[in-house]
Amino acid sequence: MREQQMLDAAVQMFSINGYHETSMDAIAAQAEISKPMLYLYYGSKEELFGACLDRELARFVETVRAGIDFTQPARDLLRTAVVAFLSYIDENRASWIVLYTQATSSQAFAHTVREGRERMIDLVGRLLLSGTRHPDPDMDFDMMAVALVGAGEAVANRVSTGDTDVHDAAELMINLFWRGLKGRPSDHAH
Amino acid sequence: MREQQMLDAAVQMFSINGYHETSMDAIAAQAEISKPMLYLYYGSKEELFGACLDRELARFVETVRAGIDFTQPARDLLRTAVVAFLSYIDENRASWIVLYTQATSSQAFAHTVREGRERMIDLVGRLLLSGTRHPDPDMDFDMMAVALVGAGEAVANRVSTGDTDVHDAAELMINLFWRGLKGRPSDHAH
Amino acid sequence: MREQQMLDAAVQMFSINGYHETSMDAIAAQAEISKPMLYLYYGSKEELFGACLDRELARFVETVRAGIDFTQPARDLLRTAVVAFLSYIDENRASWIVLYTQATSSQAFAHTVREGRERMIDLVGRLLLSGTRHPDPDMDFDMMAVALVGAGEAVANRVSTGDTDVHDAAELMINLFWRGLKGRPSDHAH
């Protein structure tokens, strides 16, 4: 309904011009409604942006989670997860990735973004754990998840800018994840 | 000299409050000079921020590069590179990481940041290549570098927020890099 | 009926927050009706405020007038008038005095307030005249009434803020009025 229309417009404008460089006028114009409506529904520019973030993050997390069947064998599970992740990015370039990029524009949203990222990290951490037959107690699965999510974001950025094919990127990430699961480095060092 | 003083002040203020939320007044006050001086030297806020980015990126790249002895064996080379990278972040939290974070605040700097990141990616790509005895022609070293740099940034962020010890983080990254160097995924899949 | 309910709400809100600082939303909420009703009945905020003024002024004048028995001897007449006046203020602090104070907030109401005040001045002027046995032709009864009404308003303000007891204030005003009735200043000058 109306709220979605406003959020769509806001996401689009924010993604194109960034948080500070997007005026409420521009958003209202894009949504083809009047500015007071924006304020009626969202109270302030900051809250509007927050609402955008919330929606986009929720959608993202839901979509990725929905693409994963946790009953699959680890390898398939990993593949579906990575593909779900990168496909979402690929199909929602303008909205999510740029929002994600813009979310750091104001101190006010560090919290929301961090929270969203932590959710992803938790998810990945659990994937890692579930995919490792004999977890090495010295292995810092949380930090590994941080690194893998970071790698994923970087690859996702490439995807979102169209510089890379989703499936090639997915293949690489899968490899990286899979290696991340393998035993200790010393196992491979020699 | 005077220029460094201004850039120092600008970096500090930008890192604390972000690009748009930092006023030229605040920077001038911090630098203990007058606003017209800022304009005399840098022409505009945008150019001033660009100058900050340039200097910080250059410093960063130089420092990291200086920490790497390319004549070392691959393993030592990797270790010194990662430690140089994370140590720089750890020692320059306020300035570089936040700048890095802030650099996405305005479309105007996507270019500079991308460029800096590409330099890192190239460097890492070369490291990967030089560390692989029999490079697999199917291996996308560039994309792997993207992923590793992304992982590095994510880990670096944890470091910069003080949530993680530099050496633990380094160890993890080294492992991840090292695994990244190993042959094709199929080599490990079974 | 409905109109009184709206006026009550309006008077209350205006008296608390002032004319410009009271929104139609606030009045509608206070009256527990919808904003369009306010507009249906009163056309505009200005007219609504005008209606408030009219009602309050009418009530005030009527109440004071009703408290006066013009057949009484002058002294009693004066006392009853003053007491009626101040009692009204004391019992209708929130509504009338503040409205009275707020009525000057917009040029639009100078007229109504002036008119109301003139009615009071006329009344007082007639009281003065009727209380003076041998009116001095040089005496400017109208101006005297102006002064006495002003004095009354000032004393009334003290009453309305609770800083003064009604009966003490009444006593003082009666004295002042009474003296005002006495012959020419020269009668007392020596």
Next chain:
Amino acid sequence: MREQQMLDAAVQMFSINGYHETSMDAIAAQAEISKPMLYLYYGSKEELFGACLDRELARFVETVRAGIDFTQPARDLLRTAVVAFLSYIDENRASWIVLYTQATSSQAFAHTVREGRERMIDLVGRLLLSGTRHPDPDMDFDMMAVALVGAGEAVANRVSTGDTDVHDAAELMINLFWRGLKGRPSDHAH
């Protein structure tokens, strides 16, 4: 200098259109400066209005006080005080009286106005006391001063609207004051 120019413009505009109905644009235009100057010097509209009030009240009190020679005999003292008061009003119609009227437009200024009025009341109270040979202990000189100041304001309003001649008004006020000084009402009642 510049500040006076701004205050002059502000006083003029506020006096013509009232506090809420005067925009900062209008004041800046009247002062023939830019809006940022107003904000540089006064911080906000409210503070600007406060500065106007302060200046006008100070000027008023100073001027009236300066017109009074406390070494004069009581009668002359009274006359000079009243004339100083009404003359000031007469000569500063647009600025002071209307400001005085406008000052009640926002809750924010009740304080300043009340304070200014209290200063007047104190002054008048002292005049009353000093002019009374044998002060009646039952006499509430403060309340009498309140009443006389109120009367003065009312008369002053007539003066400020041009409806009355200053000297006629002064004469009446002097009489009223003088009578106010005379003994108890019962002394005159019969």
Next chain:
DNA sequence: AATGAATGAGCATTCATTCAT
């Protein structure tokens, strides 16, 4: 009769930027 939903128009405030000295 009554209102939820919507807006046009305006206003206070800020800030990057530039003269005049």
Next chain:
DNA sequence: TATGAATGAATGCTCATTCAT
């Protein structure tokens, strides 16, 4: 050289007012 003083241009936000139902 260096700056105090000044401003044009925006922008977030509010509110009296009115449709469509």
